[in-house]
Amino acid sequence: MAKVVRNVRRTDDVIVRGLGEIGVATVHEAQGRKGLLGSHLRPIFRPAKIAGNALTCEVAPGDNWMIHVALEEARQGDILVVTPTSPCDDGYFGDLLATSAAARGIRGLVIDAGVRDIATLTEMGFPVWSKSVSAQGTVKETLADVQVPIVCAGCLVRPGDVIVADDDGVCVVPAENAAEVLEKARRRERIEEEKRQRYAAGELSLDVNAMRPKLLEEGLVYVG
Amino acid sequence: MAKVVRNVRRTDDVIVRGLGEIGVATVHEAQGRKGLLGSHLRPIFRPAKIAGNALTCEVAPGDNWMIHVALEEARQGDILVVTPTSPCDDGYFGDLLATSAAARGIRGLVIDAGVRDIATLTEMGFPVWSKSVSAQGTVKETLADVQVPIVCAGCLVRPGDVIVADDDGVCVVPAENAAEVLEKARRRERIEEEKRQRYAAGELSLDVNAMRPKLLEEGLVYVG
Amino acid sequence: MAKVVRNVRRTDDVIVRGLGEIGVATVHEAQGRKGLLGSHLRPIFRPAKIAGNALTCEVAPGDNWMIHVALEEARQGDILVVTPTSPCDDGYFGDLLATSAAARGIRGLVIDAGVRDIATLTEMGFPVWSKSVSAQGTVKETLADVQVPIVCAGCLVRPGDVIVADDDGVCVVPAENAAEVLEKARRRERIEEEKRQRYAAGELSLDVNAMRPKLLEEGLVYVG
Amino acid sequence: MAKVVRNVRRTDDVIVRGLGEIGVATVHEAQGRKGLLGSHLRPIFRPAKIAGNALTCEVAPGDNWMIHVALEEARQGDILVVTPTSPCDDGYFGDLLATSAAARGIRGLVIDAGVRDIATLTEMGFPVWSKSVSAQGTVKETLADVQVPIVCAGCLVRPGDVIVADDDGVCVVPAENAAEVLEKARRRERIEEEKRQRYAAGELSLDVNAMRPKLLEEGLVYVG
């Protein structure tokens, strides 16, 4: 009894793009170091940096049928997030599906499984974060759910949550927190920019962050 | 009692090159989704796309002696396929062997073990698909077989079979099937090209492939 | 009772740079095939090729406090070598620390754990060899030792030992052997250059290295 | 801003025990093949078979402070479910914590990280499903949440959900479905028992499950 949930509310694209510009590491810090998908998800080309609304899709092992179903649900600015119901490295997604996904406004793919045709995907500039690359194709036999909350690479992703992805990996921001996280992330960026300039000028982080007293208190000793 | 089998029959290079142009994913589908080597074999640089006749070579763990022996057996258009007799990540092959291999007409290397000097191999444009990169060299102490059927990365490869390798991985096509697989793969390519154009125009694969009735029959439900 | 050892003696930079030009594979062979760090350490961009004095740093899992401490100990030409006290994939090091490290004269980072901000590190041209890429940040709570002998990626590294790193991986040369290893490595390079020319001209390594008698003696048989 | 949620509602122990008697494989099937934690979680001794209410606990990498906090929240019949905020293999839990957990009525531990003192835990008969065994201890420095929804080994677990664990692995049943899943699982068991007797008597599953027509339809051929 698989289902497709329609009319999922998306997060405002101004916020989404704002998060995308900032990137994964800072967004992840800004939301309290939560929401990071497993670091085994790697981009097929670099640099790559996108953000979008999660369009979630479960698939059976070795079976990409539901990706075909999910594409119909796409809206401009979505990122397709795919998770297999048991671990699988097969190539679920290739240049044909990428052509269709791009035509439907999808900005990229996050998949805890494999992809193929990566030379073409790279030429197309269609960004993908995947667990593996494999030419092993899939069948179309088994149903699963589309646009329901899923766990992808160890992280809960709900339809309409914001996905931020870059060379460092993939992070999810719950839709209801997106505006606040963006604000915090921007503040964080400003602080980091200040530090960067001081570090570039040769100042030490021990001084910039006033770490020396606590190091002493914890018992650090200098010898030699 | 190791042996080298000489005078192995090669597959016609017109067919070989035809398969190489098409690439791994489509060739693999065209031969009934068989013959794919394990996806842990990755190219040392991208893009890379070759096809050739398998020149097979077994090696002992940490010992590349038989690669030296295999090079003498090379013919123009061969791809060297190397498998260790027990799992090993050492760097069996570097720029010296690549220089010799290229001089003997070998188009590239597929090895279920490690390689080294990859900066130089990249500059040379000598393509390699390997399990690992490792500067760990090898000894020359133990014999093994050359130009016999081997299992490489989970797949049976016989001397003279066609190896197709690109950014997606490595596939083997049995010599006796090569012509037929090429024909099927070309047909497949034509069908895919048609689909690509329809997808690019915004049509859905659900419609292009007439999937809706079977989805309904299997019980897919749309909600929300 | 963690400690920082100061005033560690460095190896002469003429020797260090000499080893760096030669590269990992040849240096590793020249010192008797010892001192190679685990091949799971991979560069975040390629090509990359550096050598420097080891500035060693232990860190707790998920805690990069001691890297901040280590940066104060840096001298021009050092390479920061970081090892966690138990296995960890977190992103210990990003663009802020890289900015500081570069300003303090550090040539690169070798870490048996994760890094982040790799797009920026790549733009900066700050080379890193790491076990993983992860946006997962770290805390600053737990002390560990700086500039003491450590085991990094399966290899003993002492402060002031020479680190050589390139696309093939990372190698450590004990300070006391560095001059001798450089000499042997250069001799090796000359021999390899001669062989390379003979191989390029089509000569076989079986002949160049006079391997045929031993192959025969071990019992290799040619058939077919 | 870490938090502990108190007064979490538990699932009725009659249902919990019912699910525990049936075991993971059948419960997992009965709830539509969902809710299985990653198969890298293995029992430290066999046989082991328990069920209980999830007492959820997040921990920082290399830091078991929150397990101490979680023990206070235990009720008779709970199973402690621990997940690190980034991957870690350290030994978070040993015989002292097991003594305390057992005294507080906890039936066992599920942890996507390491445990230690497993000889003693085995003697005590305190069952544990873990990712690793490691004597590496942990610090007590960093807060995290207790009794909030967590993702453990790729699966969403909410406080008060039912955990079923045996030699095959670990499964979570959402509290609101527990009664219905138990009923379905019992029905499934009865059907399986009938099949088992027919199989033991030599009947083939092809006949018991009437598979022959579909095999024929799909095109299976018998040769030789």
Add this chain to the structure above:
Amino acid sequence: MAKVVRNVRRTDDVIVRGLGEIGVATVHEAQGRKGLLGSHLRPIFRPAKIAGNALTCEVAPGDNWMIHVALEEARQGDILVVTPTSPCDDGYFGDLLATSAAARGIRGLVIDAGVRDIATLTEMGFPVWSKSVSAQGTVKETLADVQVPIVCAGCLVRPGDVIVADDDGVCVVPAENAAEVLEKARRRERIEEEKRQRYAAGELSLDVNAMRPKLLEEGLVYVG
């Protein structure tokens, strides 16, 4: 176009049992250190020691349909050897199939994938060597071949070849070599028994095997 090959010739059970008594390590040595399946295949209980004729079976990822088909082909003394067409850890085989397999005379299972119900399989004494244990069940949708040559865990296995499996792993002996390998293995056992007695009496293998001259020749030095 999947097929089942019938009437496969089996190897004489006297030879099969002889190989089984000797065990994997010695049989593997006796046939020239070939034929060992990957060491990731581990027994679900120990000790376990069997030998039998290979009944080979391919399966799709997450799909055990063909195991049902294979059971009809079983003869007394077979060992079922299962390989997925792409890597998969799902639990393909549980107590129901084991009941049927045992009733049809199958001695055990070798599978480069997962199994479940291992508590029951252990009670039944039905031996299994698998890559993983997983409660994740499978579907019955996709055909594959039965009783054809397959690659299982990196090794070619043909129907009717002899499978030897014990606590050390799994080895295949080609049917045509089985008698000769048995003879060599027995000879080897006798030699090993003699050595065992000399070692137990305190003699050194350096002397028993006359290794000292070659060690000296290779340049081994004693210091201290």
Add this chain to the structure above:
Amino acid sequence: MAKVVRNVRRTDDVIVRGLGEIGVATVHEAQGRKGLLGSHLRPIFRPAKIAGNALTCEVAPGDNWMIHVALEEARQGDILVVTPTSPCDDGYFGDLLATSAAARGIRGLVIDAGVRDIATLTEMGFPVWSKSVSAQGTVKETLADVQVPIVCAGCLVRPGDVIVADDDGVCVVPAENAAEVLEKARRRERIEEEKRQRYAAGELSLDVNAMRPKLLEEGLVYVG
């Protein structure tokens, strides 16, 4: 130019046995959470608990020649510690070598590679901690060092250091610290015993260890 270092000083067996009785987890804590070998080393049978003087031995990949050499160096109470010069899973050690090792007074084996004949080793009660089990045998071609400092499973081990191994893993105690570590470990055991009794009586570790103030200070909040 491989060498064997003779007349290595051993640590007093009274201290060694004392450390062995206490076990790995407590010894590891007592020496400041250092010296733990990688948790991928697992015992071939459980329970197992030994301590002894390290008899160190390097081996080439797939080559156990130096183990034969090392056995001559054994003294009553040694533990053989073997590390390959590059990663290898082969079965370096089986029942013949175990028979010899036991006859020479060796208490067990720690090896960052594979072993075989584990059914016999289990019957003999000869304890082994290894990375893998594999029937794959080895050759005797390449020299390496015996009784020199080695890195085994990520940890420096010097001849005559104390090895402590049990179900939790393997720990090394530098010879010069052994007496002091034993004293600290015993003190630790007494403290742990007190805690164990209080925990068994239902007291919480939050109270026994007075953790509540620091939790409050760090900002832990109780809700619900």
